[in-house]
Amino acid sequence: MIISRRKLIVSGLATTAGASGLAVAAHLAQKYGLVPPDHGGIYGLGETLTYASQRLLTRHSLAREFPRNQISPRPFPNYLDPLTDDFKRLQGGGFADYRLSIDGMVHQPASFSIADLKSCPFRSHITELACEEGWSYIAEWIGVPLSHVLHLVGVHPQARYIVYVSMEPDTWDSIDMADALHPQTLLCYGMNGSGLPVAHGGPLRMRLPRQIGYKNVKFINRLTVTESLKKFGKGLGSIGAEYGYAWYTGI
């Protein structure tokens, strides 16, 4: 097959335009925070397209909220690893000594008891928790908006991510500021009109109704505000991402 000169020129120009277009897109995506920390590897393209498009589409959108009569009568807590001795000791004391510490790029590192958090203005929403496995249920979630606590400690303007660590061994995750400051993102201490059961992550769980279940980490006791996720674990943004589970789970 012989390629005509015109075809050669046209395809050459198209390739150049495509390549420079991609380079510009990559630069802009980095600048506007549209690249997820787990963007490397063979699935990086998919992860980046999903995260970037959802960030552009959903930055301020609210998760669907449901009427009270749609609350699932039996919320499914999923499998839980055996609790650690440290956790059991705190549980024995009614979680009176449970603390949530906040450090990193903040003006005033602080530590909150559950009672401290309960004295903050609270918000509740009736939203669906959907697991990556396929099941889902609706519950009322009660807690203090993460944005409120971040406001109390004063976040540096360069901060881009909040890392949250669980009392479960080797369990941590992170979110970007769009999710951290989102009004429905809660440090959740209550469920369906009462306290948050331990099976559901009590005394304190991260509740992100716009992301999949596993991102809603149970038993959180430490928040770190940071500019970069590179120094956390393998730098992929979450422990899940180190096992191949996406960092961003809007889908």
Add this chain to the structure above:
Amino acid sequence: MATLESAQGPMETCISSSVSTAPVTMVRPRHSVLVRVTHWIITLCFFALLLTGVEILISHPRFYWGETGTVLTKPLFQLPIPSSRRLVPTGYRYVLPDQNGWSRALHFEAAWIAVLTGLLYVISGLLTRHFRKDLLPSKADLSWRALLTSFAKPLRFERPSAAESSSYNGLQRLTYLFVIFVLFPLVIWSGLAMSLGFVSTFPWSVTLLGGHQSARTIHFFVSLALVLFLFVHVLMVCLAGFWSRTGAMITGRTGTRKEHA
């Protein structure tokens, strides 16, 4: 050496006659370059989506209707297969290994590539009038007699005639249009309706389908319909001559050119 300038638009392949002394007739390729390339990209994505879809499915092989559903609620139905999660009651004594991490990643990546490729195909199909010329059935195609004939022929293992190998019959046209404009959009829609992020901006996309779990159940059945189409499609290709039809989708040429030479 002569290079023929394409007379039928930019999608044409140029056929050169270097050795043959026979007069070269300009044959319109059976399938344009764009159709061939998008066909195989989507084929590849489809298999990736199918494999990872099954993989994700086995972590919860139960289906529900409405908004919610867990192992604590009654399912619409449950597939009689083992699961990769120990809390799913399956009746099997073993639990399959968890493969959801990479399966979800590949599922969404393949979906992105398939959707973008599909968009390219649909836009170019509209611009080049591919749908109107090659897929829109004529009135005559749609008569019951014509449709019945096209349905009965393959059942009698009758090979399509030469005329039929350069064009589609009414039944094929309707099927392709249904797959392109009904099944694919539905499978994309029901997939996106399960995305918590997507539905926070477009809540109607999930409420119209009846809820999160309904969307999942619809996604499953539309995928089944697509798999059924794939089976029949490959069966028909085999019946018509696997190598000549597959070759036409790769090179664009039908085997008939040799006969003319």
